[in-house]
Amino acid sequence: MTRVHQALSGVGPYDAVSTQAQAWRELLGSWGMEGEVYADSIDPRTGDGVRPLRELDPDPGDLVVIRYSAYAPSLRPLLALDRRKLLVYHNVTPPRYLWNHHPGVAVACALGRDQLPRYARAVDVAAADSLFNASELELAGASEPRVVPILFEPDRLLEQGPEPEGDGPLVLVVGRLVPNKRHDLAIAAFASYQRELAPDARLMLVGEPL
Secondary structure: OOOEEEEEEEEOOOOHHHHHHHHHHHHHHHOOOOOOEEEEEEOHHHOOOEEEHHHOOOOOOOEEEEEEOOOOHHHHHHHHOOOEEEEEEOOOOOHHHOOOOOHHHHHHHHHHHHHHHHHHHHOOEEEEOOHHHHHHHHHOOOOOOEEOOOOOOHHHHHOOOOOOOOOOOEEEEEOOEOHHHOHHHHHHHHHHHHHHOOOOOEEEEEOOEO
16 A cells, blocks of 8 residues: 655644645545655644654655755755655745845745755656746746645634634734735735724734744
8 A cells, every 4th residue: 555655844833834744644544545744853842643754764655745845955865765756845935035034044045945946856746735836846847847735624614713802803814924924014904994994903913933
């Protein structure tokens, strides 16, 4: 039976790429294709279910999924594996958004984008989670990159949590607190909304800082 293993540079409890890896594992497992998620860096808050990358030892018939979203030298040795390989590209933030705010992260992003062609050309199949990212893969040298949509749990949209405090409408913005997410535009739009339509409205920004 073919197993599908996924390799990431790092996993965290609220990270979108990590969440997709877990969702893939559950879906593929339901189809009879078991596999593990491996990562070089594992946030302890993630809990069980992720194994250290150094333990990845796929059998000849296995498929290795490489999830690429950052400069990841720890994933580079996987390109030499004599196994079927699928690259899933989640985008690497262009460094121009970060030079003035976090030069160290900007350097890592520049390296990550510079290394993308090496990954794109070394795998059997390349895929991305959007048409935009697939176009970047094609520019990086991937042959006919596929688009694999994001998996999500629609039933969770029906779950109702506790009501927020206060009577006015609550505007929720979710995303990492970094310049390229343009929270400044969200704040400006909210200010207009509050001024013109809902003086008692509240704004909540939810996300981890850079």
